[in-house]
Amino acid sequence: MKILVLREGVHGTNASDYAAELRDRLPDHDIVHARTPSEERAEITDAAVATGTEITADLLDRAEELRLFAGAYAGHGHLPLNALESHGVGLTNAAGVHAPNIGEYVVGALLSHVRGFQQAYRQQDRREWQPVPVTELAGSTVTVVGLGNIGQAVVERLDPFDVETVGIRASPDLGGPADTVVGPDSLHDALAESAAVVLACPLTDATRGLIGDDELTTMPTESVLVNVARGPVVDTDALLDAIRNDRIGGATLDVTDPEPLPPEHPLWTLSAVQITPHNAGSTPRYYERLAEIVGTNVDCVERGGWGVDLDNVVIEP
Template identity: 60%
Template structure:
């Protein structure tokens, strides 16, 4: 095809602070016989989507959808697709795929890194170095602890995989515990089962989608159930954890610490008390921000372009 009738259009919105043009370049490398075009302006988006069978991007508004008459596949660059007009896409017969799996290695490492920071109290060492204090402190060991991972999707499985060799017990929490998983034990979200797991947890890693079930999943009752020496790491979505309850737990020594890559609200206001807690480490929703993000995403989309042509089942299909 020509640029007027491209095979794949990459929409203009970037993510993770990395130019989306790099995503288009990765797709061109994998699809050398296809016309991959990066729409750089709103006008280019409106013009190019009209004849493209595949559109790739972070979001798709109603105006673009109306213009995308030839679209057969919208390849969403996020794992979550709740922000998309899914009903309208389904009515049009457009397949939708997501980016599930691209964040496994990077966010898995982020979680394990934070577990080690709190286990070895590296943040305390950094604080004393900043004050030029040569003053000893006692740390902990990750070995022998119990790590509970909420959500056993690609990220949760990546966390468990990277914990191999650390000598920890693992508990997985998922909607369908009867399916099992890579952890030593798997439980569901039922109150009794979940609280029993929390009572035995030293480190709680939250890596689940935000749903009606998981919204507010960890509140004051759950934080009271966790041992006071436990650590919480959230790389899911901010509303999975009740922020006011977390402030209460950290302020009152009901929790040893927390590492938050996501918050509620987000961004976290400058005057929020969490910024000033020495036992709370905050990163600005960037655990997935690595150069490999677009590479992994392009692998999925390029394979789906091939499958679309062959009439095969699409990877990561949502509808």
């Protein structure tokens, strides 16, 4: 089976590294890395699988044997979905690739808040030896909004810290690893009991502005908010007001609204806020994990044909 790796890498990385991972994972297959637009146009004519960050309608028109496009991102809104369907090309995504490292990011953020690391760093800069107020994760309640791959990874990594976890998902009947799983209608009940709230949900019409003034008022005054979802899930002005007036204890934001956050934005000036530049998902193991998803699906096709169930399917091949 010929598998074509398109030219663009993930977040500026080199797609040749991805091709190398696929060759290691699928040594008996023809893995071709197209490095130029002309190579893409030539090589896609007889490829059964193409993979990369995006594919154009022009390339699909040239693809005579293509059955599957394996997207290198978890999201797929930027892809020509109608063109894929009209050409009979299936689509899978990279959901789950980010989960382990974002899980670690969230645990690190929560520990930083409860152990007072940010204040300790500021005191270190001033060479000031003073006690730092601290609390513990143990015995607290953490609510995770969104129980997809990332939300589940967060809950699993919190388990050794002896916390009570509440998971909020659109379909609570699906369950999950949290101690309690509830629907969105129980959001305020969960917020009221939470020492920390982690946002790991997709940005949809239902989640845009999900955390606003009412929700921040419901949270205990010592609680912290961690956003690894999307910036617009949080009402930024309401968050600013809540932290400035000590209505919550602080926040860690890997995503913001607006994004990138302008240098003059007041969020930068708040000592209770930690900001990272949307890199909670960064990991040197991205291509290794992506190659495992693609390799597993190729193995399934080799054994059972294109009618088998594949992982991470968005459009059936």
